[in-house]
Amino acid sequence: LVKYKLLDEKPEKTRLNHLLNITSRSFARVIQSLDPEIRQAVCIFYLVLRGLDTVEDDMTIPKEEKIPLLRVFHEKIYEKGYCYYGNGPNEKDAVLLHSFDHVIEEFLKLKPKYQKVIADITKRMGNGMADFITKKVETMQDYNLYTHYVAGLVGIGLTELFKESNLEKELDLDQANEMGLFLQKTNILKDFVTDLEEGRLFWPKQVWEQYVNDPKDFVLPENREKALSCLNDLVADALELVPSCLSYMSKLENKSVFHFCAIPQVMAIATLVLFFNNYSVFEKSVKIRRGLAVKLITEITDFEKMKQLYYDYALEINEKARNVDGEYNIGRVTEACANIVR
Numbered sequence: 001l002v003k004y005k006l007l008d009e010k011p012e013k014t015r016l017n018h019l020l021n022i023t024s025r026s027f028a029r030v031i032q033s034l035d036p037e038i039r040q041a042v043c044i045f046y047l048v049l050r051g052l053d054t055v056e057d058d059m060t061i062p063k064e065e066k067i068p069l070l071r072v073f074h075e076k077i078y079e080k081g082y083c084y085y086g087n088g089p090n091e092k093d094a095v096l097l098h099s100f101d102h103v104i105e106e107f108l109k110l111k112p113k114y115q116k117v118i119a120d121i122t123k124r125m126g127n128g129m130a131d132f133i134t135k136k137v138e139t140m141q142d143y144n145l146y147t148h149y150v151a152g153l154v155g156i157g158l159t160e161l162f163k164e165s166n167l168e169k170e171l172d173l174d175q176a177n178e179m180g181l182f183l184q185k186t187n188i189l190k191d192f193v194t195d196l197e198e199g200r201l202f203w204p205k206q207v208w209e210q211y212v213n214d215p216k217d218f219v220l221p222e223n224r225e226k227a228l229s230c231l232n233d234l235v236a237d238a239l240e241l242v243p244s245c246l247s248y249m250s251k252l253e254n255k256s257v258f259h260f261c262a263i264p265q266v267m268a269i270a271t272l273v274l275f276f277n278n279y280s281v282f283e284k285s286v287k288i289r290r291g292l293a294v295k296l297i298t299e300i301t302d303f304e305k306m307k308q309l310y311y312d313y314a315l316e317i318n319e320k321a322r323n324v325d326g327e328y329n330i331g332r333v334t335e336a337c338a339n340i341v342r
Ligand code: PS7
Pocket: 027, 042, 045, 046, 049, 050, 053, 057, 150, 151, 152, 154, 155, 156, 158, 159, 176, 179, 180, 183, 184, 187, 188, 191, 260, 261, 264
């Protein structure tokens, strides 16, 4: 609770920026450079959903408490003074919920049209997360539904904020959903090791059961080929979203909105290129190098530059695929790449 006290002493104006900086490794910068008309709304949207996720992720909160809280979280954001202290000591963003009263205070100052979008998406996400506390990701349909709840809805909500602010015209909501799915599927691939350690897994059973009886067996050296085949199948599934994402981004008119949308997408495709046929995904949480991330951020100045970068990545995967001996679902990956450059 030390940080909580410190936050109370900070000037009102810097409190949310402080919370954003401590809870987001990648979004803080792109949010801060958004057009002032929506910067605060997006910042609060982020913090509200990060708060919700801090409830979802904490495996020390009993189901009987977690499920109802996820379902009513969208009401808590209208309750002045509300904070949550139920997280276990190891939950990394618990401090955000200890200081949630500050988020609520600022939420209530937003234009009602922005409040509505945030509350509606929070309600739908919280209920979706609650459904998946007792239900596992088994089929491809489950996988698409879970990622819709936790990320596709973010894409849809952000698109509604862009529209309400008049910074963008009406955009395709199916593509907005796919923008979120692309980020989340990459995150789910990245978190294989850490999620399993915490006793959960979001890789669809329908896919992994083709290779092993228990996903933990992917870490056994004798299952290397099976692990890579499964990984490549899911990498291809994510890459198949790229044409929709490019189409969505090609329509953006506001430069700050374009940047905000494009930077996480570029990080995700660079991450997928790194993951393709890479066994270290099963050994640790693999990340792109910091230097590469910085380089990508400075390179993506407009849509044409971005498209060029995607073509380079598609070619790089094809090149890597040519040097793989064996099946490993290579065909599906190269087909997905062909559809990116087409
Ligand atoms: C731009 C049309 C409101 C900016 C940005 C907090 C990150 C946490 O990190 O595995 O491993 O703990 O538990 C589409 C962000 C989707 C969502 C989802 C892009 C709110 C972001 C709460 C749409 C982000 C997808 C990760 C749920 O699960 O994560 C456009 C802003 C975007 C938050 C993300 C995150 C779920 C998540 P970790 P988990």
